[in-house]
Amino acid sequence: MKEIDNTELIRYRYNRYSKFYDILEAPMEIPSSKWRKELVKYSSGKVLEVGVGTGKNIPYYQSNTNLTVIDFSSGMLHKAIKKFGHLNNINFTNADIQKTEFETDEFDTVIASFVFCSVPDPIKGLKEIKRICKNDGKIIILEHVRSDNKFIGLLMDFLNPLIVGLLGFNINRDTENNVINSGFHDYQDKNLLLNIFRMFIINNKK
Ligand SMILES: C[S@@+](CC[C@H](N)C(=O)[O-])C[C@H]1O[C@@H](n2cnc3c(N)ncnc32)[C@H](O)[C@@H]1O
Secondary structure, eight states: OHHHHHHHHHHHHHHHHTTTHHHHHGGGHHHHHHHHHHHHHTOOSEEEEESOTTTTTGGGSOTTOEEEEEESOHHHHHHHHHHHTTOTTEEEEEOBTTBOOOOTTOEEEEEEESOTTTOSSHHHHHHHHHHHEEEEEEEEEEEEOOOSSHHHHHHHHHHHHHHHHHHSOOSSOOHHHHHHHTTOOSEEEEEEETTTEEEEEEEOOO
8 A cells, every 4th residue: 555655656746847857857968868878779679668757768769669658657758748749659658667567578678767766666667677578688777876975875865855755756776786686687787977877788587
């Protein structure tokens, strides 16, 4: 019951944040745009993007990509549809990655950027990705994580309740541990900036 309530709460916060997301996050695009370009370059075959938000990665996919994008916030998803709904290679779906209706082994590639800081139960979400991605498929996760610097890490812990309460995402998650605890062991962990911005390039082994 608690988990369902938390999911509703985070969804509510993202619906609220959707109105300001592109404006408030604009400065982050200065470093992020090159990471987004790298993120999507690994995609091949049938691709799922989880937590598409307002669609910031969409311009970087090849125009013939067979792409399904999901988000559990209708506010965020509608922003993406408004911008990119005319592209007929993309299927937009309102869905929660913690429990989807996709078939087992449906996708060749799964992409997510800055999503596992918000998914209420990240291990449940990652295990669902493991199920719906093919064996030997690729899962690419761009994420910000808790700093391993003692002082910055503690500052992130202190500020986290404020950020999660206002905007819906956590700044102190240990996403690498969540990846491992979800059963992924064959992965590359790339430090993009300060060991806080990281890219996990995972080979899905079943
Ligand atoms: C910080 S935003 C990132 C949006 C986009 N990926 C980007 O890079 O700009 C996090 C997104 O993940 C979505 N999200 C969080 N938990 C989710 C879940 N359980 N299932 C689907 N989407 C989720 C939120 O609604 C939000 O749109």
